Amino acid sequence: xxxxxxxxxxxxxxxxxxxxxxxxxxxxxxxxxxxxxxxxxxxxxxxxxxxxxxxxxxxxxxxxxxxxxxxxxxxxxxxxxxxxxxxxxxxxxxxxxxxxxxxxxxxxxxxxxxxxxxxxxxxxxxxxxxxxxxxxxxxxxxxxxxxxxxxxxxxxxxxxxxxxxxxxxxxxxxxxxxxxxxxxxxxxxxxxxxxxxxxxxxxxxxxxxxxxxxxxxxxxxxxxxxxxxxxxxxxxxxxxxxxxxxxxxxxxxxxxxxxxxxxxxxxxxxxxxxxxxxxxxxxxxxxxxxxxxxxxxxxxxxxxxxxxxxxxxxxxxxxxxxxxxxxxxxxxxxxxxxxxxxxxxxxxxxxxxxxxxxxxxxxxxxxxxxx
Amino acid sequence: xxxxxxxxxxxxxxxxxxxxxxxxxxxxxxxxxxxxxxxxxxxxxxxxxxxxxxxxxxxxxxxxxxxxxxxxxxxxxxxxxxxxxxxxxxxxxxxxxxxxxxxxxxxxxxxxxxxxxxxxxxxxxxxxxxxxxxxxxxxxxxxxxxxxxxxxxxxxxxxxxxxxxxxxxxxxxxxxxxxxxxxxxxxxxxxxxxxxxxxxxxxxxxxxxxxxxxxxxxxxxxxxxxxxxxxxxxxxxxxxxxxxxxxxxxxxxxxxxxxxxxxxxxxxxxxxxxxxxxxxxxxxxxxxxxxxxxxxxxxxxxxxxx
Numbered sequence: 001x002x003x004x005x006x007x008x009x010x011x012x013x014x015x016x017x018x019x020x021x022x023x024x025x026x027x028x029x030x031x032x033x034x035x036x037x038x039x040x041x042x043x044x045x046x047x048x049x050x051x052x053x054x055x056x057x058x059x060x061x062x063x064x065x066x067x068x069x070x071x072x073x074x075x076x077x078x079x080x081x082x083x084x085x086x087x088x089x090x091x092x093x094x095x096x097x098x099x100x101x102x103x104x105x106x107x108x109x110x111x112x113x114x115x116x117x118x119x120x121x122x123x124x125x126x127x128x129x130x131x132x133x134x135x136x137x138x139x140x141x142x143x144x145x146x147x148x149x150x151x152x153x154x155x156x157x158x159x160x161x162x163x164x165x166x167x168x169x170x171x172x173x174x175x176x177x178x179x180x181x182x183x184x185x186x187x188x189x190x191x192x193x194x195x196x197x198x199x200x201x202x203x204x205x206x207x208x209x210x211x212x213x214x215x216x217x218x219x220x221x222x223x224x225x226x227x228x229x230x231x232x233x234x235x236x237x238x239x240x241x242x243x244x245x246x247x248x249x250x251x252x253x254x255x256x257x258x259x260x261x262x263x264x265x266x267x268x269x270x271x272x273x274x275x276x277x278x279x280x281x282x283x284x285x286x287x288x289x290x291x292x293x294x295x296x297x298x299x300x301x302x303x304x305x306x307x308x309x310x311x312x313x314x315x316x317x318x319x320x321x322x323x324x325x326x327x328x329x330x331x332x333x334x335x336x337x338x339x340x341x342x343x344x345x346x347x348x349x350x351x352x353x354x355x356x357x358x359x360x361x362x363x364x365x366x367x368x369x370x371x
Numbered sequence: 372x373x374x375x376x377x378x379x380x381x382x383x384x385x386x387x388x389x390x391x392x393x394x395x396x397x398x399x400x401x402x403x404x405x406x407x408x409x410x411x412x413x414x415x416x417x418x419x420x421x422x423x424x425x426x427x428x429x430x431x432x433x434x435x436x437x438x439x440x441x442x443x444x445x446x447x448x449x450x451x452x453x454x455x456x457x458x459x460x461x462x463x464x465x466x467x468x469x470x471x472x473x474x475x476x477x478x479x480x481x482x483x484x485x486x487x488x489x490x491x492x493x494x495x496x497x498x499x500x501x502x503x504x505x506x507x508x509x510x511x512x513x514x515x516x517x518x519x520x521x522x523x524x525x526x527x528x529x530x531x532x533x534x535x536x537x538x539x540x541x542x543x544x545x546x547x548x549x550x551x552x553x554x555x556x557x558x559x560x561x562x563x564x565x566x567x568x569x570x571x572x573x574x575x576x577x578x579x580x581x582x583x584x585x586x587x588x589x590x591x592x593x594x595x596x597x598x599x600x601x602x603x604x605x606x607x608x609x610x611x612x613x614x615x616x617x618x619x620x621x622x623x624x625x626x627x628x629x630x631x632x633x634x635x636x637x638x639x640x641x642x643x644x645x646x647x648x649x650x651x652x653x654x655x656x657x658x659x660x661x662x663x664x665x666x667x668x669x670x671x672x673x674x675x676x677x
Contacts, residue, residue: 065643072440164542216628218545225624232524234544363644367636368458371629 031282033058034070034082036269038303039133044295052289054282064088071097077276080283083133086121086268086342087173091359093122093129094346098272100127105284108291108309115336116308121343122270130272131287134296136305137266137328137339138169138177139257141240141248143230154181154260156237158208163215167229167238170219172359172366173342176265177239178205178212180340184262194265194340196349202357206365219370223247230255242327243304263338268308300327423658430651441648449652459636463656466633469547470615473554474608477562480555481607482600485563489570504560512557516624519553520544523625545627553625554615561614562607569603570596605673612664616657633657 031054033040040058049055059079061067064087071082076097084092092098103109109117109131116132123129142151147162154177157166168174179194182204191201217235220226226244229235231253245257271290273283289295296307297315306327307316313324324330349356357365396403405412430449433442453459488500507515522528524544533541543549573596581591619634626632633656641650668674 063643065645069642069645213628218627221623228520228524229545232526232544234525360644367639368456370631371458371461 029053029279029282030055030057031081031279031286032079034061034067034079035059036061036083036085039083039269039299041299041302043302044290044298048286048289052282052285054279054285056286068092068095068097071274077274077278080274080277080279081286082272082274083269084122084130084272086119086270087344087359089121089130089270089272090124090344090346092272093124096275098129099275099277100129101131101273101284101287103128103131106131106288106291108288108293108311111293111311112291112308113310113336114333116268119268119341121268121341122272130270131291132308133269133271133290134300134303134305134307135266135268135339135341136242137259137264139240139242139245139264140260141226141230141238141245141255141257143233143236144254144256146233146236150256151237151258152261154262155185156260157239158212158215160215162237164217165234165236166212166215167218167220167226167235168212168216169226169239170221170370172362173265174239175202175205175209175362175365176340176342176345178208180265181262182208193350195343195345196351196356197345198349198353198355199357202361202365206369209369213369227251241304246304246326259338263340266339266341268341300329426651427655427658429648430655432648434646434648449649452649453652453656459653462631462636463633465547465631466616466657467660469551469554469632470612472551473558473615474562474611476551476555477559477611478566478604478608480559481562481566482604485566485570485603486596488563489567504563508560513620515557516553516621519549519556520624523549523552545625545630547626547630550622550626550630553621554618557621558611558614561610562604565606565610566600566603569600569606573599602672602675605668605671609665609668609673613657613661616661 033056035058037060040056045056045058059070061070061082064085067082067084068088068091071079071092072095082088082092082098084098089098103117112132116135118126118128119132122132140151140154140156142156144150146165147156156162157168158181168177175197176194179191179197179201182189182201183191183194186204189201189204191197197205218225218229220229220238223241223244226235226238226240227247229238230244230248231251240257242257245255248255271287273280273287277283290299291309293307293309293311293315296309296312297319299305300307300312300316301319301323304327306329307313310330313329316324316327316329328335345357345359345362347354347356347358396406429441431445431447433444433446433448434440435442484500488497492500520527524530525540525542527544529543530540533539543552577595577599578591581595586594617634619632619638622630622632622635633653637650637654640646640653644650
């Protein structure tokens with residue numbers, strides 16, 4: 001009896017193992033990815049696997065810093081790809097964790113908006129270290145009943161008038177928002193780029209944030225935290241993403257968002273390929289697939305962000321009416337001039353000087369600020 | 372035949388070994404205890420103590436800012452940074468003060484409640500009160516914290532009720548007061564149960580004796596009941612104090628702009644900053660505080676009450 005059972009188990013195991021092995025040989029194999037939650041939805045991953053035979057194993061990263069840590073864990077090479085945001089990508093490039101990719105192998109690359117083909121957060125020295133994916137602005141969100149007249153400047157979140165009613169993200173990269181405001185309001189500081197700050201400029205930004213601190217109700221960590229704050233009236237003005245605005249408006253909350261006259265910071269995510277990836281074939285297939293207009297539109301609608309492929313606009317409108325304009329997917333190049341996309345602050349200021357404050361300093365200053 | 376003899380000899384030898392072992396265990400109760408506990412002790416050492424030791428050792432390392440690789444080079448830099456920075460001192464002081472306040476609040480609320488349960492309530496009432504104390508523990512911790520957000524926020528139940536009574540808005544949402552209130556709520560059962568156990572153990576004859584000697588209610592409470600219940604209160608305080616000291620989820624969700632706990636800074640350094648050594652160094656602070664607290668608690672007899 002036992003013997004027969006073992007024989008059965010063995011047959012079953014062999015039967016199960018062989019076809020599986022056959023599939024792996026015929027097709028591309030497996031891609032291990034680190035992604036933002038929502039970036040590898042079955043909606044577009046399943047058709048990809050069906051078409052190419054490449055299976056996708058995704059691990060969600062909770063923050064840019066966690067993604068960098070994961071890419072480097074175990075000496076690197078555990079993951080093939082990462083959906084890095086601009087505040088992580090340069091660290092991965094300079095840390096030699098990711099490799100150069102060839103955009104000519106991505107058919108849709110030519111349809112990308114000009115601002116997203118070679119942005120400074122994934123292109124260094126003319127070399128592309130990944131393919132841009134989606135972006136979004138960090139907007140000024142306000143309660144239309146409590147904040148009148150409608151704000152047009154970031155000055156509103158530094159205004160004592162809204163003491164105890166302001167909320168901003170709990171993220172060191174938020175220092176760039178203060179730097180952007182100072183860039184426009186205090187030209188004597190000579191800030192050219194909110195991510196390249198020397199000691200004086202950095203200290204000025206921190207001083208502004210310290211002055212802002214008594215006005216802050218809460219530094220929000222999750223998008224849902226900010227939605228709660230606005231819904232309950234604990235905050236009436238703050239820095240936000242379009243996702244929160246859309247959710248709040250859908251819940252009939254009296255809110256609106258705006259890109260103020262100083263411009264705004266923004267995020268731009270990039271799919272990057274690990275320098276130790278053994279599965280370049282599947283990686284390029286994924287880069288191609290995720291750049292197609294349909295998948296770009298699906299992800300944009302699902303996540304509430306804007307595709308880099310300009311052809312996605314029409315598909316977005318068929319999926320959700322008016323969403324193309326709502327997310328500025330059809331915005332002219334001029335629009336992007338006012339968006340300063342996140343990039344990792346590094347010591348090299350880009351002007352030959354190496355006295356800029358690097359990201360470690362930003363993190364330390366942020367912890368000190370929160371106290 | 373020879374083979375059979377061999378087996379018999381082997382058997383008797385085996386029995387002999389077993390007997391000797393049994394005798395040794397009988398003569399040395401310590402060995403018996405160790406044998407019974409050894410799987411647990413082994414697991415405890417490997418899983419728990421080893422992890423703590425590794426954590427403590429890594430506190431003496433640093434991280435390369437650029438590659439975020441750990442540098443295995445012995446240094447006191449992390450501890451120096453902790454000592455010299457006002458921010459970290461503030462965070463530690465805030466954490467310890469709120470933990471202290473929560474403990475005190477819970478002791479004050481729990482004592483009369485436990486007294487009623489142990490000495491006044493009928494058995495049926497006592498069972499009902501037990502269920503009421505333990506009931507919140509059946510619901511998710513996160514869900515209960517979120518429900519407190521609904522109570523405390525600006526358009527929440529508390530503000531609304533006070534408004535109906537013509538009182539001003541409390542404005543406690545997203546503040547350290549809110550953190551204190553929520554912690555006091557969450558850990559209250561852990562204070563009530565040991566205090567109840569201590570109060571229940573006081574023989575009724577002691578109280579009668581106190582009365583016979585002419586002591587009134589308050590005097591009996593002060594001179595007989597409180598001293599005998601104190602180990603229970605201290606035992607409960609170990610829970611409320613240490614649980615508050617180590618928590619970081621409640622401050623994340625409930626506190627305002629200046630409400631970071633030690634746990635928040637540890638989580639930020641480890642997960643965001645990729646600076647595990649610094650996180651380890653800061654995590655050593657609550658361990659040291661708790662160690663000192665336990666020493667004091669032992670002197671007050673808390674471990675006899677557990």
